[in-house]
Amino acid sequence: MAFELPALPYAYDALGPYMSKETLEYHHDKHHQAYVTNGNNLLKDSGLEGKSLEDVVKESFGKHAGLFNNAGQHYNHLHFWNWLAPNGGGGAAKVPGALLKAIESDLGGYDKFRTDFIAAGTTQFGSGWAWLSVKDGKLAISKTPNGESPLVHGATPILGVDVWEHSYYIDYRNARPKYLEAFVDSLINWEYVEKLYSAAQ
Ligand code: MN3
Numbered sequence: 001m002a003f004e005l006p007a008l009p010y011a012y013d014a015l016g017p018y019m020s021k022e023t024l025e026y027h028h029d030k031h032h033q034a035y036v037t038n039g040n041n042l043l044k045d046s047g048l049e050g051k052s053l054e055d056v057v058k059e060s061f062g063k064h065a066g067l068f069n070n071a072g073q074h075y076n077h078l079h080f081w082n083w084l085a086p087n088g089g090g091g092a093a094k095v096p097g098a099l100l101k102a103i104e105s106d107l108g109g110y111d112k113f114r115t116d117f118i119a120a121g122t123t124q125f126g127s128g129w130a131w132l133s134v135k136d137g138k139l140a141i142s143k144t145p146n147g148e149s150p151l152v153h154g155a156t157p158i159l160g161v162d163v164w165e166h167s168y169y170i171d172y173r174n175a176r177p178k179y180l181e182a183f184v185d186s187l188i189n190w191e192y193v194e195k196l197y198s199a200a201q
Helices: 021-043 053-060 065-083 097-107 110-123 176-187 190-200
Strands: 128-135 138-145 156-162
Touching (some): 097 110, 097 138, 110 138
Antiparallel strands (some): 128 138
16 A cells, blocks of 8 residues: 555644744655655565555564665654644643553653653654553553654554654754653643554553
């Protein structure tokens, strides 16, 4: 199945002042588009053409680096646009009940989740992602380099933040922790996280 770039689920200027129109124009229209274009070229004759995106990501991991990098980033960004929302974030009060309970029992509560998730993104050396995922029925925070995700480590990602410089340099320059704080406090689309959490149960 060929990869396709979806339209953003909101206007390019809808995430201001936390993420600018200029960032979204470059990040969605240029970077994500390149993963789609390059991924489709590498998918041809790979033997994985008929597979779902998730299966292409899992089956190319460790075997076909070029295809994996592009398919992995396509998968990550498809979700990333939905992990963002105007008037997102909002702290523990905005986290749906069942998910908040799991954050309390598995991660030591919302405040500890916030600290640990931001720390995962801050300490990812170079390009990559920080994650909240479900593994063996429990929530876990992790980080991965480049286009990797918990999907290739036996877990289901339910929230991820892109810490490649293209995701924050226009708005935050080198202040990656400020970008991560804005992401958690003002951008997370908790309804989408809850939807993925329910599906992963
Ligand atoms: Mn990106």
